[in-house]
Amino acid sequence: MGAHLELRNLVKEYPGHTALAGLSLEIREGEFFALLGPSGCGKTTTLRLIAGFEQPTGGEILLRGARLDGLPPWQRNVSTVFQSYALFPHLTVRENIEFGLRYRNGPAARRAVEECVEMLGLGDKLGRFPRQLSGGEKQRVALARSLVLRPDVLLLDEPLSALDPNLRKQVRVELRALQRRVGITFVFVTHDKEEALSLADRIALLRGGRCEQLGTPQELYLRPRTRFAASFLGPVNWIGGVGLRPEATLVRPAPPAGLPALPARVRAALFLGNCLHVEAEVEGGARVLAEVSRFDGTYEPGQPVYVSWRPEDEIRVRE
């Protein structure tokens, strides 16, 4: 599969501030793609440039090989699900969903409405106004409103952040299933590593308007190439230039045979229900956090232990 949506050396400068400093990405057709990064990394700007709400100051955007930048939003076959959903408050759910169909024609469009309504379970909500909907329902209306247009790319701005935390995990599963079912390329922006890891086929980690690392969730989590990427995707213990995830950090009463091991002392042990968090201080001063199975025994502050790991779990970053 070749590039479906391609960003070439995209630059966006505002007076006194550069949001994107030459971002190049190739997004594949039918892919669930995450733009991940801290605030100010350029991820939302990227989404707005693809949608056409803003124009890049340099570089190109190509959709199926054709230039997209320069076209106004209403001439681009991409659609956005806004973080706030931006439903039209004066229109019913049905009118919201049909808003864009005025500019398409034919019975196919009508069928698309019925399909989307059915798929998103909005059948009994069509006569309601947005203010009468829950957060999750609003999101489904926003999704339906975009999906009826059969966009080449669906853009989602922080799709889960406006939802109740209890609802997020459920919506995450539904969103993933929806993307598989419609087969449309989804590009979503998030600052939440867990969201990116669980939803995306591939993740672009952005930093300072550039791509820090592009890869599958496994690649980014297990093989981050920079210290920033390693830390952004989860906690890391740094021991002599080598990074270890807490769950890959072993704490043993005696040095395990055949594995690297460093003498250490337990500083604290927290019982978290499903696991223990053991904080240990390696001789020489480095502190490490280990996530340990609750079946692996008990730890007392001051207890001498050995911090160990399997060499294949080491995170090696270029410095």
Add this chain to the structure above:
Amino acid sequence: MKSRLRTLALAPAAALLAASVGFPFVILAAYAFLSRGAYGGVMPPWTLENWQRLADPLYAGILARSFVVAAVSTALCLVAGFPLALFLARAGRRKNLLLALVMLPFWTSLLVRTYAWMFLLRDTGLVNTILLRAGLTSEPLPLLYNWGAVVLGLVYAHLPFMVLPLYAALERQEPHLLEAAADLGAGEWQAFWRVTLPLAAPGIRAGVLLVFIPCLGAFLIPDLLGGGKTILAGTLIQNQFTASRDWPFGSAVSLALMAAVLVLLWLEVRRRKEPLL
């Protein structure tokens, strides 16, 4: 305790309203059913004659004309005020300064400002002087003492009352809504018709009422800029209490106008099913 404090705090306003609105209204209602006194004032017997005279084509015509002038002025205020309100709502950080400029005319009395218009519009006024000097016209244009001047004056004086509620409605609109409309395929004009305008409807209704009602009863502007040639309801009422010395009929016209306004307000309140403004 809280409710007693509330009663106490509202008492001055209630007393003022009762004295300045309620009491005069009762007097007006009584006068409208009495006969005229020879030198003004009223005298018995009770009569319906004042109300029958309202149907006279002369007076019915004046009332009808007042409605038309008020409606035209309101429509022009809306057409002129909407783009201004939209501009203000999207003016970013300069918003407050620009809003202050919209309110600036209120710093001077309406009377003074209306005289200023007369100085601008009369035959030897600024506009005609410039046109004559520039050779664009050989004799002064009749700019003053006609319907055009009256409507111009009404629009000028009431524009802020249209702009402010429109601004309030437009400023509330979530900016992402226009992006969403564009995103779904609506061009700029379609987004305006389908999103901006319908969402501004409460502001439009409030602005229309705030302009139409005072225009309907306006006296000063039609009198000064119309030069007595353009009799509207306000002038008619004023005449009855002064030159014509027919207080009962003046009271009847006042009440008729008030009734018309109340009907409009009632329609609006019923439409919205919530308190006005």
